[in-house]
Amino acid sequence: xxxxxxxxxxxxxxxxxxxxxALLYPIVWLVSSSFKPANEILSSLSLLPQKVIGSxxxxxxxxxxxxxxxxxxxxxxxxxxxxxxxxxxxxxxxAYAFAWLxxxxxxxxxxxxxxxxxxPIHVLLIPQYTIFQRLGLVDTFWPLVLPKLLATDAFxxxxxxxxxxxxxxxxxxxxxxxxxGPVQTFRHIVLPLxxxxxxxxxxxxxxxxxxxFLSQLIYLNTPDNYxxxxxxxxxxxxxxQTSYGAMMAMSVLTLLPIGLFFxxxxxxxxxxxxxxxxxx
Amino acid sequence: xxxxxxxxxxxxxxxxxxxxxxxxxxxxxxxLLTVGPMLASLYLSFTNYDLFTTPRWIGLxxxxxxxxxxxxxxxxxxxxxxYVALSTPLKLVAALAVAMLLNRxxxxxxxxRSAFYAPSLLGASVAVALVWRVIFDTNGIVxxxxxxxxxxxxxxxxxxxxxxxxxxxLAVWQFGAPMVIFLAGLKxxxxxxxxxxxxxxxxxxxxxxxxxxxxxxxxxxxxxxxxTIHAFQAFTGAFVVSGGRGGPTDSTLFYTLYLYQxxxxxxxxxxxxAMAWLLVIAIAAITALxxxxxxxxxxxxxxxxx
Numbered sequence: 250x251x252x253x254x255x256x257x258x259x260x261x262x263x264x265x266x267x268x269x270x271a272l273l274y275p276i277v278w279l280v281s282s283s284f285k286p287a288n289e290i291l292s293s294l295s296l297l298p299q300k301v302i303g304s305x306x307x308x309x310x311x312x313x314x315x316x317x318x319x320x321x322x323x324x325x326x327x328x329x330x331x332x333x334x335x336x337x338x339x340x341x342x343x344a345y346a347f348a349w350l351x352x353x354x355x356x357x358x359x360x361x362x363x364x365x366x367x368x369p370i371h372v373l374l375i376p377q378y379t380i381f382q383r384l385g386l387v388d389t390f391w392p393l394v395l396p397k398l399l400a401t402d403a404f405x406x407x408x409x410x411x412x413x414x415x416x417x418x419x420x421x422x423x424x425x426x427x428x429x430g431p432v433q434t435f436r437h438i439v440l441p442l443x444x445x446x447x448x449x450x451x452x453x454x455x456x457x458x459x460x461x462f463l464s465q466l467i468y469l470n471t472p473d474n475y476x477x478x479x480x481x482x483x484x485x486x487x488x489x490q491t492s493y494g495a496m497m498a499m500s501v502l503t504l505l506p507i508g509l510f511f512x513x514x515x516x517x518x519x520x521x522x523x524x525x526x527x528x529x
Numbered sequence: 530x531x532x533x534x535x536x537x538x539x540x541x542x543x544x545x546x547x548x549x550x551x552x553x554x555x556x557x558x559x560x561l562l563t564v565g566p567m568l569a570s571l572y573l574s575f576t577n578y579d580l581f582t583t584p585r586w587i588g589l590x591x592x593x594x595x596x597x598x599x600x601x602x603x604x605x606x607x608x609x610x611x612y613v614a615l616s617t618p619l620k621l622v623a624a625l626a627v628a629m630l631l632n633r634x635x636x637x638x639x640x641x642r643s644a645f646y647a648p649s650l651l652g653a654s655v656a657v658a659l660v661w662r663v664i665f666d667t668n669g670i671v672x673x674x675x676x677x678x679x680x681x682x683x684x685x686x687x688x689x690x691x692x693x694x695x696x697x698x699l700a701v702w703q704f705g706a707p708m709v710i711f712l713a714g715l716k717x718x719x720x721x722x723x724x725x726x727x728x729x730x731x732x733x734x735x736x737x738x739x740x741x742x743x744x745x746x747x748x749x750x751x752x753x754x755x756x757t758i759h760a761f762q763a764f765t766g767a768f769v770v771s772g773g774r775g776g777p778t779d780s781t782l783f784y785t786l787y788l789y790q791x792x793x794x795x796x797x798x799x800x801x802x803a804m805a806w807l808l809v810i811a812i813a814a815i816t817a818l819x820x821x822x823x824x825x826x827x828x829x830x831x832x833x834x835x
Contacts, residue, residue: 258635261630261633261635262637264630265630265631265637265641268627268630268645269641269644269645272645272648272702273644273647273648275657275660275661275664275702276648276651276657276660278660278664278670279656279657279660290663291663291666291668291669293670294670294673294674338554339554339555339558340555342551342552342554342555343551343552343554343555345551346548346549346551346552347552350547350548350551351548352548352549352552355548358552358556361559362555362559365559365563367758367812367816368563368567368809369758369761369762369805369808369809369812370762371762371785371788371804371805371808371809372566372567372570372802372805372806372808372809373562373563373566373567373570374570374792374805375566375569375570375573375792375798375801375802375805376565376566376567376569376570376573377562377566378580378793379569379580379798380561380566382580396558396562398554398558399554399555399557399558399559399561399562400554400555400558401558401559401562401563406555430547431547431548431551432547435551456650457653459654460653460654460655460765462655462764462765462768463764463765463785463789466768466789466793467789467793477655477656478654478655478656481655481656481659482655482769482773484659485659485662485769485772485773486772493663496659496663499656500656500657500659500660501656503654503655503656504651504654504656504657507650507651507654508651510650511643511647511650515643515646516643518643518646518650519642519643519646519709522646522649522706522709522710523709523710523712523713524713526710526751526752526755
């Protein structure tokens with residue numbers, strides 16, 4: 250009986266691990282390829298380079314066409330961190346009003362906010378582009394960060410609203426008795442307690458803006474302003490295999506921050522998905 | 530109870546201005562970046578607009594042209610429909626299968642759950658799409674492996690027959706997010722139901738069909754709606770795998786890719802706006818349709834006793 254149970258547990262682990270190995274194979278292959286010479290990359294299934302080389306990375310850091318990968322990394326960081334700050338601040342403010350304050354249009358505005366969650370951005374893209382073009386902001390980071398400062402990611406407003414609503418209402422009463430107005434209640438009571446939702450918002454905003462491609466493709470035109478996804482895109486047009494090494498190295502560098510975030514915050518990430526149905 | 534809660538929590542009603550102050554960034558965004566642009570793009574969809582000259586009203590001409598006179602548009606619709614119809618069910622089946630595999634009392638469950646979820650975070654990146662492109666390229670890993678098995682497909686990326694499948698595979702690879710949601714749903718199913726099924730002598734398949742599926746159907750529905758809406762808007766994978774062109778021979782010309790080409794490489798922004806509105810209408814219609822069918826197969830445990 251126990252023997253068969255032990256065997257079944259072993260089989261379960263074996264199946265899980267085998268599937269996991271297959272699933273993660275492309276990523277491991279990518280990392281190993283970044284240390285291979287270009288001619289070995291395309292066709293070699295092997296996860297161990299025949300000869301480990303670091304020249305792919307040095308090539309990327311020296312830079313193609315005079316621009317080092319540091320520049321792209323910095324640009325990506327500016328966009329992502331700007332988005333994080335914008336989203337956390339603006340979504341928290343809006344969520345507090347929806348969850349804790351009373352005002353006449355609350356029902357209507359809340360319904361509208363929910364309605365925008367599923368709206369395809371494509372229907373906004375062209376007028377938004379026209380606006381930013383008129384303002385002379387195309388080819389700057391503003392079109393990527395400004396919308397976050399204005400809480401256009403309604404999903405996160407909703408996420409924080411749900412969290413704030415679940416806070417015990419006695420806290421609000423106590424604060425009021427102590428003479429706190431809505432602003433103090435927000436600053437001293439609600440905001441500190443909402444930290445987990447804000448962290449979830451920050452992590453997902455970072456990863457989503459880090460991965461974002463379409464809006465960066467549209468708004469950033471000169472190579473000096475390129476983010477990592479756009480720099481990687483330059484490799485698409487090159488059909489020669491000689492650039493594969495640099496491409497793999499830059500891909501690894503692009504995925505690295507996401508990987509680090511994943512290891513640091515995996516509980517937050519997975520719980521965030523499980524409880525909110527968020528689509529990573 | 531909820532009424533009481535509402536009242537106690539929101540006694541700042543005497544100073545409603547403060548609420549709008551908190552709401553002001555969001556309201557500015559909603560007006561300037563959502564409502565305004567929505568109306569603007571609706572207007573632009575009836576015009577000829579190239580970003581640099583004033584839009585010229587041409588009535589329904591963009592829509593007429595799209596539906597009657599643009600074979601590439603119809604190709605884009607067909608490619609996208611094929612992509613949604615293939616990737617969404619495959620992704621959800623993979624997600625459910627792995628969730629059921631992992632739904633087991635084990636200390637390792639948390640580790641596996643995180644590990645299987647990882648591709649969902651990475652997969653949206655251009656970097657991973659590039660890897661896919663190399664893996665499925667002519668003489669790439671997949672081509673070579675199949676060739677040694679005697680199957681000569683000649684590289685998937687360059688083949689009009691298989692290129693779309695590369696992007697489908699990339700989507701299915703990211704089954705982790707719906708899997709995590711399924712797993713949370715599976716844990717909610719009361720163990721008594723499984724005990725009762727076992728007492729009744731139900732086998733694995735019978736239990737799956739009569740207990741798991743109905744109890745999980747709200748979660749299945751949720752994932753189905755979400756994944757369908759997302760799939761219609763897929764862009765990065767198609768752009769990277771096809772080099773931004775949607776080839777070979779338009780076999781990966783996704784709807785959003787064609788919209789991007791029209792709007793931002795040809796600067797036919799009125800035309801692209803019309804495409805955007807047709808996309809919104811299509812997504813709304815399909816979502817409504819899914820909600821319609823939900824009545825037939827989505828089972829809410831709470832409703833049964835009424």
